[in-house]
Amino acid sequence: MMSDQDLSRRTFLKVAGVTAALAASGGVPEGLFASEKRFARFPEKTDLIVLTSRPPQLETPMSHFRDLITPNESLFVRWHLANIPTSVDLNTWRLKVGGNTEKELQLSMEDLRKFEKVTYTAVIQCSGNSRSFFEPRVAGGQWEHGAMGNVTWSGARMKDILSMAGIKAGSVDVSFDGLDRPPLPTVPDFIKSLAIDKATEDDIIIAYEMNGVPLTMLNGFPARLIVPGWYATYWVKALSEIVVHTKTYEEFWMKPAYRIPDNACGCVPPGTTPKKTVPIHRMTTRSFVIAPAEKAELKKNVPVEIMGIAFSGGYSIRDVIVSVDAGKSWREASLGDDKGRYSWRQWFFPWRPQKPGTYTLMAKATNSIGESQPFEGLWNPAGYLWNKVEKTPVTVR
DSSP states (O other), X not given: OOOSSSOOHHHHHHHHHHHHHHHHTTSSOOSTTOOSOOEEEOTTOOEEEEEEETTEEEEOOGGGXXXXXXXXXXXXXXXXXXXXXXXOOTTTOXXXXXXXXXXXXXXXXXXXXXXXEEEEEEEEEOTTTTGGGOSSOOSSOOOOSOSEEEEEEEEXXXXXXXXXXXBOTTOOEEEEXXXXXXXXXXXXXXXXXXXHHHHTSTTOXXXXXXXXXXXXXXXXXTXXXXXXXXXXXXXXXXXXXXXXXXXXXXXXXXXXSSEEESSTTSOOSTTOOOSSEEEOOXXXXXXXXXXXXXXXXXXXXXXXXXXXXXXXXXXXXXXXXXXXXXXXXXXXXXXXXXXXXXXXXXXXXXXXXXXXXEEEEEEEEEETTSOOXXXXXXXXXXXXXXXXXXXXXXXXX
């Protein structure tokens, strides 16, 4: 069995190599607009939908979201650079902290674990989740809805680490770099940044556990940044270096990449270019019908419990309303366990279909500050922020 702390490079490359061979022969969709789903099992993972194998972009099937907490083996995978870490020796790994600080740190895993341990449950969601539904189509990973999950994270507060280093006056931004590396010198290294006041919020952590055990290699072992309520582009994996800056950090992955229109909806008319953009940040409010599944066949006069999930960007879910008749009428669902404002809530709605036919199930969530979901998809050229009310057709016989 593979160790949680040292994934076998040979095993990892063997599985990744098989997947890459399938891709080369047309067995795995590597194009921007691939439509047929292909599955593969990477190390420490169950069968996931493969968008690309190098770098790995693996999507979670919707059936896995029946669970309140997403199992580690089921969580989606998204890397930007082809050269990703396949093993890490904790005896030599160190997290460097420096820049505009009083002193430089070289933190081992043992050092990280000496800080106060913080644990909470938070949704992790790729910025491009649901991009494949944009019309007109936009370039990028053509995710359906499975580039997300709900995980319990544990780690050290970022502000405690920076406090140990000593933040000097004039500090503006903090950047985060991981162990993944560009395949060519012309490709920008994947480095993200947060404003100093954001980086030192109480809930920003460097996580070394997911669901009570060490991170999987593909999800950022040995440690990753967690920015709850914000899209996962900031959740830098396999952290290696943290740098405090005296000016705004605006390298490639902050500008021009991962930008949204600078307006209330983060959208522009389809096919147009925004005049001004800002970095993507907080997640929008979303809800999904998980069961029954799309195109499920149900029986007339047999009770069924419609079940789904809802979440928002750091604000709790106030209510979820459900329609079984394509939006003609709505009733409130009951909410399940509350794992905190960063977690998703399960919701439940009892239904007994009286007549045979095709029905369209819909759910609409509202968060604690009144933010909800549009009925039509909004558009931007990067394919971000999708959160329309989805339609789930089922058949009753």
